[in-house]
Structures are given as structure tokens and as C-alpha cells.
Amino acid sequence: MSEQLPASPALTGQAEDYLKAIYELEQRGTSAGTNDIAARLRIAPASVTGMVQRLARLGLAESERYKGTRLTEAGRLAALQLIRRHRIIESYLVQRLGFGWEHVHEEAERLEHAASNELIARMAESIGNPTEDPHGAPIPAADGTIDEIHLESLADVAVGSEATVMRMSDRDPEFLLYLDALGIRPGARVRVLAREPFDGPLTIQVGGASQIIGTNSAARVFIR
């Protein structure tokens, strides 16, 4: 009660960011290479090498020279705690403070390092302990349990079928605004009416309206 630490005991915000980046890269299969991590955090690859070794020293990651980096169980836990904080903050900002879903990522990116466990617990409770954030991403439980499901993307839906929008990345405000304008958000039903040849754009039906969406965009929307 009196000793609420921000997160893992004494990890810097930066180190936390690395853990999260590595976790997310591992998640999407792209085993976390130095360049991948660097790209994700928008820093130079040379900077990654050192931090990754530090994380290894702390027992949070394992890295073989010239091979990739993997999180240890401890590292995974720490990453999931951070992700939990991030997603609860996002949800809270949308539900209790009227933020648009396209803005909350940036805000959460900063707050996730400063919020105590108690604050997170209270925010979560205030919005009914949700299991998904506003972009459809699952929120890890306080003990690190999480339901990472593999979802197909809208780009892979067969012409004529219908799907439910489940999830999209939270990182790009412009993109989220675009999706919102199309009516594409978690829970929306989408029917693919047509697909142009040579990997061309899709014609889709969302909430009665017919829309065109490019392959790149469709590939970033996950459905079931």
C-alpha cells in the first residue's frame, strides 16, 4: 500500500520500452533482431546492442551475438506488466476522459512508465476491468496471463464472406482516424464484396455503406 513501484523494481523507462518492443516483435514471429528493435524504437541499431546486453545481465533477456534476442520468463512478465499498464490507460482515457481512440496511444506511451500499480488497479476497476483495449488488443491480467490469439487480416477474407473486426494497431493516429471514418472499429461487421486483381483494393460493405480499401490498409485490420 505504501510502496507502490512504477513497474518492475527499478527498471528505467527506456529498458521497459525495449522489453515491450522485443515482446511485440517475438509475438509477430519476427524474432527480435537488433535492427527490428532499433526500427521499432526509432533509434540506431548500435544503441540496441548495448541495452540488449544490459537486459541480458539483468536476467530479462537472452541474446546470442549476431543472433536475435529473446525475453526470459522474467522479461516476458515485465513486458506484460507494461503492456497491461498501457492498455488499461488507453481504455481509461477513452472511457472516462473522452479521448479519441486515435490519440490515446501516445499519451499511454508516457503514462505507462509513471503510473503505480495502485493507480492502474483503480483505473481498471473504474472501467470494469476490461479484457480488451479500445483497439481490440487483449489486456494482460495483473499476474501476466494473456490471451494472445492469432487473427487473420481483412486482406485475407474471401470475396463474399463476412467477418467481425477484432483488432488493429494503436500506433498510427492518422490510420485510426481513417478506419474510424470507414466505420471500421472493433466489433464492426464487414463483408468483402470484391477484390481487384493483382493484389488490388477491396470493396467492402460496412454498416450498410460500401467502401474501397487498399491492400496495405486491409492487411493492418484483423478480423474473425
Place this chain on the structure above:
Amino acid sequence: MSEQLPASPALTGQAEDYLKAIYELEQRGTSAGTNDIAARLRIAPASVTGMVQRLARLGLAESERYKGTRLTEAGRLAALQLIRRHRIIESYLVQRLGFGWEHVHEEAERLEHAASNELIARMAESIGNPTEDPHGAPIPAADGTIDEIHLESLADVAVGSEATVMRMSDRDPEFLLYLDALGIRPGARVRVLAREPFDGPLTIQVGGASQIIGTNSAARVFIR
């Protein structure tokens, strides 16, 4: 809307803390000496010298070698922005998330550096744009306007008179818990029934109950 910076453009959290410390020291008359700042921030005096020079280079403070440090108008503004964030966060945590008033200082100390102006504005609005925080401290307006009033302390109240509790420091959870147990919080009416000689403890009446409080404690409670 899209470019909400945390505070002053590109000040580190540490620099912000120095500004706040200097502001608060100036406020209580104690013109901000190197040792005063060091004590407030719990760092070595030697560390202060460098930062103070940096703040001077940034146009936020003026410091003469071996004399004290004063904020410039720009520094004062930046400090007030930070204080505004701090006090709004404290108020929000108490009113909307059920925190006890004794815990919010610590939490706000971290969040104040991470919260965007938009978040602060939304929090403030959610709780009706209060003008005082839970400890009775005035909340600066967004433009830096503030009502710093000099208040007398409970230790100075004449025996037999009654006063309204206005304010106390937010920094010491134990002390706040103690005050709370006595029924002393902003708005409470207190009557001084007796004062022991030689600067001795006061007997006070709060909400019907009669209590004893030491001079040190009474000196930290401000009334009108």
C-alpha cells in the same frame, strides 16, 4: 490538438523538478540557496550548481555565483504549469479514483512529468475545474495565474478563537493521516481551547471532540 507537449517544450523531468523547488522556496521567502534546493530535492549540493547554471542558460533562472537563484518570468511560468499539473492530478485522483489524500502527492510527483496538457485539461474539466487541491493549495490557471495568499498557522491562533483550516503540506503521508485522524482537513473549524506555556502543545476542539496537538504539527497547518 495533435502536438500536446508534456510541459515546457523539451524540459527534462529533472529540470522541471528544480524549477518547482526553486519556485516553492522563493514562495516561502527562503530565497533559493544551493543547499535549500539540494535539501528539497534530496540531492547533493554539488549537483545543484550545474543544473542551476543550465537553467540560467535556458533563460529560466538567474543565479549569481555564491548568491542564490531566482526564477525568471519564463521559469516562473514553467514552474506554475508543473504545479498546476501536480495539483490537478492530486485532485483528480482523490475525486475520481478514490485515492486517500495522503497518497496522492507521490503519485502526482511522477505523473506530472508525463501528462499532456490535453490530459490535464480533461481531468480538470471532469472534476469541475477546481481552484484548490485536496490539501487546500491553490491551483494555478492554465495561463499561470495564481492566488498565493499568506495564511497564518494554527500555532499562532489565540486561545479562545476559532479558525477555519485552509491548507497543509501535501508531502508527508504520515502527517496527513495524523491530521485526518484529528479531523483536521481543509474547511474544518477549529477552536483553540488552551495553550501550554513555553511553546507547549495546544488543546483544540475539532468537530465536537477535544484534541491535543504539538507546536510543530500546529505550525504546519494553515488557517484563516
Place this chain on the structure above:
DNA sequence: ACTCGTAGTTAGGATATACTAACTTTCAGC
């Protein structure tokens, strides 16, 4: 199995903080 291009690392430096130890100023009181 050789050879590049890509991925990754090391070397060397910069910035922001903080610390301790040693030195310098100031100023209050004789």
C-alpha cells in the same frame, strides 16, 4: 565453397544527471 550485401558489433564521443572530495567565498562576530 566464394562473395557480397545485410545484420550486427565495437570504438569513440556526447548529453544529462548524480556523487564524493577538495577547494573557495562569504559573512557574522569578535
Place this chain on the structure above:
DNA sequence: GCTGAAAGTTAGTATATCCTAACTACGAGT
């Protein structure tokens, strides 16, 4: 106006990040 304690500064380090430039290792394709 001297002097010693308190206040403040400088010097030298340390850590955590980050960067650029230069070098090395790996592995895919001939």
C-alpha cells in the same frame, strides 16, 4: 579588519542513453 563555519563551487567519476563511423560475421545465391 581577521577568522572560522557555513555555503557554494570545482574536479574528477559513474551511469544510462544515444549517436556516427568503421569494422566483422552471416548466409543466400551463384
